[in-house]
Structures are given as structure tokens and as C-alpha cells.
Amino acid sequence: xxxxxxxxxxxxxxxxxxxxxxxxxxxxxxxxxxxxxxxxxxxxxxxxxxxxxxxxxxxxxxxxxxxxxxxxxxxxxxxxxxxxxxxxxxxxxxxxxxxxxxxxxxxxxxxxxxxxxxxxxxxxxxx
Numbered sequence: 001x002x003x004x005x006x007x008x009x010x011x012x013x014x015x016x017x018x019x020x021x022x023x024x025x026x027x028x029x030x031x032x033x034x035x036x037x038x039x040x041x042x043x044x045x046x047x048x049x050x051x052x053x054x055x056x057x058x059x060x061x062x063x064x065x066x067x068x069x070x071x072x073x074x075x076x077x078x079x080x081x082x083x084x085x086x087x088x089x090x091x092x093x094x095x096x097x098x099x100x101x102x103x104x105x106x107x108x109x110x111x112x113x114x115x116x117x118x119x120x121x122x123x124x125x126x127x
Contacts, residue, residue, distance in 0.1 A: 008061055010071055012099070017056065018068055019075070019103045021049045026107050029072075076111060079104040083112055 010018075022029060025045040031038050043065075050065035079101040086097065097105075105112060 007063070007067065014060060015071065015075060015100050016103065018049070018053060018071060019100060019107070021052055022072060023107055025049065030108060075100050076104055076108070080111065 025048075028038075028041050028045050031042070046065040046069050050063060050068050053068060054060075054062045082097060082101050083105070
């Protein structure tokens with residue numbers, strides 16, 4: 001059975017380049033509505049990002065818009081996990097945050113504050 005060839009892993013510089021290309025489009029790419037116009041805008045952004053990314057040339061293999069989109073999604077998930085793990089670690093084991101995570105935290109700060117709400121305390125009614 002012949003399947004699609006697997007592309008090579010992304011290097012750190014490729015990840016940082018992708019984040020740099022995504023930043024100007026962050027408002028569109030982080031819009032979480034299911035409207036047709038938003039989906040069209042997002043697809044157009046990813047096509048533009050892929051075109052600019054592939055124009056860097058060098059030793060890099062060409063990447064598809066879908067491949068870059070998947071990497072971006074994985075970088076966001078990885079950043080959330082990294083921040084969560086660091087927040088639960090002992091202070092002496094926290095270490096430094098990776099560069100992709102720092103960039104994502106700067107671009108999408110709200111991504112890291114969603115679960116920070118304190119639970120509502122149980123109020124006991126006094127008579």
C-alpha cells in the first residue's frame with residue numbers, strides 16, 4: 001500500500017518563521033466563528049502564509065498551507081501545556097519557557113487566561 005510521503009520535521013527556525021508570518025494575521029486566524037466569510041478569510045490567510053513561507057527558500061522543504069496550519073495549532077497546544085506544567089512545578093524546576101511558547105504568549109495572551117477563573121466559593125446562608 002503506497003501512502004503519502006511524510007514531510008521532514010520542522011526546525012526551531014522554521015517554527016519561529018511561521019509564528020512571525022502568522023502574527024500580522026492573528027486577528028483573522030483567531031476568530032472563532034463558523035461564518036462562511038471568516039472561513040474564506042482564514043483559508044486566504046493560510047494560502048498567503050504558505051506562499052511567503054515557501055519563498056524563503058534555502059534547504060527547507062516546501063510546506064502546504066494545511067501543514068503550516070496544523071503546525072500552528074500544535075504550537076498553540078504545546079504552549080498551553082508547557083505553561084500549565086511550569087505553573088504546577090516546584091519553583092526550582094520551572095526553568096525557562098521555550099521561544100515558540102514566548103512568541104505565542106505575546107501574540108495570543110488570552111489563550112493562557114481562559115482557565116484562570118477562581119471557582120465560585122460556596123456561600124452559606126446565615127439566619
